[in-house]
Amino acid sequence: MAFEGLADRLQNTIQKIRGKGKVTEADVKEMMREVRLALLEADVNFKVVKDFVKKVSERSIGQEVMKSLTPGQQVIKVVQEELTELMGGEQSKIAVAKRPPTVIMMVGLQGAGKTTTTGKLANLLRKKHNRNPMLVAADIYRPAAIKQLETLGKQLNMPVFSLGDKISPVEIAKQAIQKAKDDHHDYVLIDTAGRLHIDEALMDELKQVKEIANPDEIFLVVDAMTGQDAVNVAESFNDLLGLTGVVLTKLDGDTRGGAALSVKAVTNTPIKFVGLGEKMDAIEPFHPERMASRILGMGDVLTLIEKAQASVDEDKAKELEQKMRSMSFTFEDFLEQLTQVRNMGPLDEILNMLPGANKMKGLKNVQVDEKQISHVEAIIQSMTKQEKINPDIINASRKKRIAKGSGRSVQEVNRLLKQFEDMKKMMKQMTSMSKGKKKGFKFP
Numbered sequence: 001m002a003f004e005g006l007a008d009r010l011q012n013t014i015q016k017i018r019g020k021g022k023v024t025e026a027d028v029k030e031m032m033r034e035v036r037l038a039l040l041e042a043d044v045n046f047k048v049v050k051d052f053v054k055k056v057s058e059r060s061i062g063q064e065v066m067k068s069l070t071p072g073q074q075v076i077k078v079v080q081e082e083l084t085e086l087m088g089g090e091q092s093k094i095a096v097a098k099r100p101p102t103v104i105m106m107v108g109l110q111g112a113g114k115t116t117t118t119g120k121l122a123n124l125l126r127k128k129h130n131r132n133p134m135l136v137a138a139d140i141y142r143p144a145a146i147k148q149l150e151t152l153g154k155q156l157n158m159p160v161f162s163l164g165d166k167i168s169p170v171e172i173a174k175q176a177i178q179k180a181k182d183d184h185h186d187y188v189l190i191d192t193a194g195r196l197h198i199d200e201a202l203m204d205e206l207k208q209v210k211e212i213a214n215p216d217e218i219f220l221v222v223d224a225m226t227g228q229d230a231v232n233v234a235e236s237f238n239d240l241l242g243l244t245g246v247v248l249t250k251l252d253g254d255t256r257g258g259a260a261l262s263v264k265a266v267t268n269t270p271i272k273f274v275g276l277g278e279k280m281d282a283i284e285p286f287h288p289e290r291m292a293s294r295i296l297g298m299g300d301v302l303t304l305i306e307k308a309q310a311s312v313d314e315d316k317a318k319e320l321e322q323k324m325r326s327m328s329f330t331f332e333d334f335l336e337q338l339t340q341v342r343n344m345g346p347l348d349e350i351l352n353m354l355p356g357a358n359k360m361k362g363l364k365n366v367q368v369d370e371k372q373i374s375h376v377e378a379i380i381q382s383m384t385k386q387e388k389i390n391p392d393i394i395n396a397s398r399k400k401r402i403a404k405g406s407g408r409s410v411q412e413v414n415r416l417l418k419q420f421e422d423m424k425k426m427m428k429q430m431t432s433m434s435k436g437k438k439k440g441f442k443f444p
């Protein structure tokens with residue numbers, strides 16, 4: 001997970017100052033020394049670090065006093081605000097052309113994830129914004145790029161405009177836009193050629209494509225794993241083409257995150273999206289404020305809620321809650337709930353969005369074992385309908401059959417049955433507690 005090291009260090013630093021009723025200049029200086037080291041270690045550009053520390057120090061030392069916060073909390077608030085500002089302040093949106101189609105030109109070095117991101121963005125535009133995009137294969141130099149985009153197009157059931165690799169990208173762009181107009185597509189995403197390094201020929205060509213396509217957005221795709229290099233690449237592309245946004249890919253990997261924190265400050269181009277995996281839905285809008293909260297261990301509850309809303313069917317959730325309360329919760333419901341939670345994404349990512357999750361004992365090193373969950377699913381799926389509704393009937397021979405059917409051991413079947421029993425008992429207690437109080441129970 002990106003930012004882990006940075007988050008750990010910053011949260012430790014914050015811990016020291018959090019409860020302080022009085023924060024002296026020496027305290028702030030001490031804290032800033034640690035913040036500076038933490039940022040440098042996360043591969044944040046040194047100039048950016050210098051400016052950041054200066055701003056936070058100035059604001060923290062001569063700060064306005066707010067009654068609702070302790071001085072320690074106020075310093076943390078300043079850090080949070082400045083971190084948000086550093087990454088770009090307000091979240092930015094995708095442009096909409098006055099006269100469709102809106103043209104988005106995708107640029108970037110080879111291997112950054114440009115073709116993948118083109119597919120992801122088109123998918124997002126259609127799913128979240130109800131748009132009707134067309135993809136354009138204009139990367140004629142990388143042998144597999146056109147094929148790759150066509151495969152993505154098939155997978156997404158989305159048209160891909162291509163003229164093979166013998167026609168110039170400029171001509172491809174020109175014809176593609178006409179085709180998009182004819183076919184009433186409201187977005188055109190042009191996957192342009194990447195190279196291993198920035199070179200003049202490439203830039204010239206991209207400039208020509210830009211001229212002919214007159215794009216509403218030029219998104220640079222950069223690989224977060226390349227750290228400072230990503231920032232340098234962004235700077236060059238911005239100087240030569242004038243970018244409107246950056247998409248930072250592979251943030252799911254083991255990156256230190258410095259690129260995310262420096263791109264905006266160095267290039268003055270906002271990060272608009274982040275890529276979090278290879279699948280077509282592994283893309284998220286970049287929210288600097290939420291990211292800052294996540295780094296500082298304040299959690300990212302908003303994203304969590306959005307994910308829940310997108311993947312949990314509200315009627316079903318209500319029905320489940322009702323079943324829990326009335327104690328008619330069965331293994332079938334349990335399976336349903338597992339599926340809904342899994343739809344929200346990898347579990348360890350979800351845990352990371354909880355406030356303080358980083359600091360919770362036990363939770364920090366929890367390796368969510370997705371396999372274990374698949375095993376549970378397999379066991380439940382091997383039960384008959386009757387067994388799911390009334391697990392009491394599961395005797396020794398049924399257990400053997402279920403174990404065989406799911407490819408798990410009888411012990412595992414036993415363990416799951418016991419856990420389910422325990423869960424029901426706990427629900428019973430909670431329900432009777434809440435009845436006693438007549439107010440519904442509160443989470444601790």
Ligand code: GDP
Pocket residue numbers: 108109110111112113114115116117148194249250251252253274275276277278282
């Ligand atoms: P291009 O040369 O810039 O068009 O790069 P591709 O789109 O072919 O991507 C290069 C590799 O990076 C592929 O294996 C992609 O699956 C992978 N990739 C792209 N975006 C992400 C991401 O956000 N996370 C991860 N883990 N892999 C990614």
